[in-house]
């Protein structure tokens with residue numbers, strides 16, 4: 001059993017903790033909260049011991065929550081730490097706590113790439129994480145782009161250039177203080193947005209430019225992608241490549257799936273916890289191929305897309321399972337849509 005500590009139990013941390021608990025080769029040692037609020041109660045109800053920062057112990061006790069220990073106790077009791085604390089706090093935790101111990105740490109995409117030795121995406125570079133001490137699972141949008149590109153590449157369709165236009169959700173559903181309220185905000189106003197360079201931390205050779213705006217939406221991001229392929233390919237070949245790649249779902253308008261809200265409704269109807277949709281949802285009808293030009297649109301569920309990546313990162317750093325065995329195990333345990341998917345080195349088309 002791999003013993004995992006989760007530092008930060010917010011949008012990402014609580015989902016990662018549940019996903020880790022669903023693995024038969026992993027066990028949650030505990031989760032770290034800084035506030036004894038309903039999230040701490042939720043963790044205790046789930047059976048996860050709650051740890052906190054040393055300076056917060058008294059506050060927890062006053063609130064009637066006896067912490068299982070401090071962050072250093074959590075690190076000592078764990079084989080691997082998943083740090084899902086807010087942007088830039090992971091780096092502070094590294095300097096303050098993680099460096100003292102020899103344990104591997106998985107950071108999230110809110111950290112700068114140099115917090116870790118390697119940036120990670122299971123489909124693209126699982127093996128590179130093996131034996132590393134610090135690994136960073138790239139952000140939601142970056143994971144989405146890497147999955148789209150890797151679905152093609154794993155199936156023998158090279159991409160010479162990628163241009164991705166990103167419509168970012170303005171905030172997560174719980175973030176009542178964030179906007180925009182009635183606006184479309186270049187986010188950032190400069191080109192490229194940080195996502196393109198971030199993709200290159202995993203797929204180093206790709207020629208990519210990204211442009212992003214934020215809109216008053218909380219459910220998902222939408223990407224509009226233009227890929228210049230290495231040579232002309234048929235639309236059928238592209239659809240087949242996407243259809244057999246794990247963690248990529250083709251949504252068809254003819255089946256009532258032509259908007260992001262409908263994707264989330266599908267997730268809820270599937271009975272998925274929190275209405276999560278960790279796959280990228282490619283709108284099949286948007287897949288348009290003209291010679292070596294490919295256009296497509298896909299949705300990225302920011303709250304859950306990185307969850308399976310974190311589970312695989314835990315196995316990858318420890319060398320606990322080979323790439324495809326881990327990806328398949330994670331997908332099946334989380335109930336991802338596996339129909340027609342190939343879990344193995346995907347053979348290039350003849």
Ligand SMILES: NC(=O)c1ccc[n+]([C@@H]2O[C@H](COP(=O)([O-])OP(=O)(O)OC[C@H]3O[C@@H](n4cnc5c(N)ncnc54)[C@H](OP(=O)(O)O)[C@@H]3O)[C@@H](O)[C@H]2O)c1
Nearest residue numbers: 008009010011012033034035084085086087108110140302
């Ligand atoms: N949300 C997304 O859409 C998304 C998608 C992909 C990646 N990410 C990345 O994932 C990371 C976490 O984001 P999130 O959205 O899950 O944040 P979040 O919802 O704000 O949760 C952050 C958690 O970290 C805890 N925390 C606060 N200060 C801490 C500290 N000093 N040490 C340890 N833990 C601390 C908070 O605990 P208390 O509540 O007790 O204070 C909270 O449980 C970020 O790097 C983010 O960029 C986010």
